[in-house]
Amino acid sequence: MGNVLARKLSGFAELSAEDHARLDQLCARTFEVPAGDNLITEGDRPSNVFLLLEGWGYRYKLLEDGRRQIVAFLIPGDLCDIHIFILKRMDHSIGILCDAKVAALPKEAIIELMEQSPALNRALWWATLVDEAVLREWLVNAGQRDAYHRVAHLFCEMSVRMQRVGLAGGPSFHVPLTQEELGDTMGLTPVHVNRTLKRMRSEGLITLRGKQLEIHDVGRLMEIAGFNPNYLHLAGE
Amino acid sequence: MGNVLARKLSGFAELSAEDHARLDQLCARTFEVPAGDNLITEGDRPSNVFLLLEGWGYRYKLLEDGRRQIVAFLIPGDLCDIHIFILKRMDHSIGILCDAKVAALPKEAIIELMEQSPALNRALWWATLVDEAVLREWLVNAGQRDAYHRVAHLFCEMSVRMQRVGLAGGPSFHVPLTQEELGDTMGLTPVHVNRTLKRMRSEGLITLRGKQLEIHDVGRLMEIAGFNPNYLHLAGE
């Protein structure tokens, strides 16, 4: 179903029934990608745009010595760069965190879509700009906040994003990340992530067991994190 | 002159004489912005796209307690987000570092430009995607590298970017940044930036005096930084 994408985009623009049909049609050809696989590898020249329908992915870059920085998470409804084919080669990789269902959209289909529907064109642009805004906020996170506030901020963002696509029923949702992956996201070691989570648990802020994250009081966590959702550019502004 | 923009874009796409004319025309109405001013402030609803013709600008976000993270530098030829008007409000600010000359491009002109010239459309897209790629690399920098390698990496990037728009004649170029601003860029304190620069100076890597940066051996600095220019997606790939 293109429903995940439609649901996400309709948070920004009013989509017509025709637009919905277009999106559904776009997602006709899907395939499965098992956890641990790479969807795209640095150096590739992708000619398709991928849409994540189920599961989680993540963008990352590797340094020569093996260190890894995760630069984005992809959750259902997320596209990997609509215009990626403009660049000659990928400058980063996209990995899959848990068994995923993916639609491959030929670039021609994307171009056609954007030409035919001004609403979708704008909506896809909006999604792209929000991705960039998230990247800026992650840079703020890594550059300015200490471990405790970094984790808090990331969890707030995840909560909002999961809510948005209907994957967080209530205060609890699935986060298929190891502590090592959390560390590589925020520039922390897994050991320090562990200690930070322990602290947040002991303060009654969260429960994180078996990849299930529960935020006991989102408002309070947002306050701690200094979380301002404006950068996600949600519907109601 | 739109020449700065044209020079930058022609590093990616072959622009026709007509395209050059279009760009020149676009930059007809210019104005000056003094150092220290904000070009755009968080919360604004810009209806113009700004093109920096002379001087330096920087994107930044402030936290409640006054800390600042610089998330990008704008040098001559850089546009501030072509499609910014799709978002309702700015989620960050753009400041001016040294007296600048700026062209304000009405969004209609941008849209028209992109419709009329496929080459320019692609080129502007390319510029946008490169901006995002730089952001990813900055996140890697802040998340994974220590102060010494962070500074080295940033200087390598600046060198390449300045070279690209013809603002670095040889190994030396103008960098109108205080050590505090360098710190806010990389998530370091000014004191530590100072010590790091001192070390790089003592190792004979750089000279930095009066806002003039000279990199004595770019190849060596790139090696130290682990700098791979692929993310800048230059012409020759």
Place this chain on the structure above:
DNA sequence: CGTAATCTTGAGTCCAATCAACCAATGTGG
């Protein structure tokens, strides 16, 4: 059910922050 991956905790170390002067350069007004 056993092995590997992940999580957890402790002890010691180190990189970068903080605190605090002092110096150099620039600029302004009397």
Place this chain on the structure above:
DNA sequence: CCACATTGGTTGATTGGACTCAAGATTACG
């Protein structure tokens, strides 16, 4: 034209947050 103020740069001493190393507990999974 000089006194003084301000900003930016430099250096030292100390502190602290996060890393490293290491070992044990728990969980996941073939």
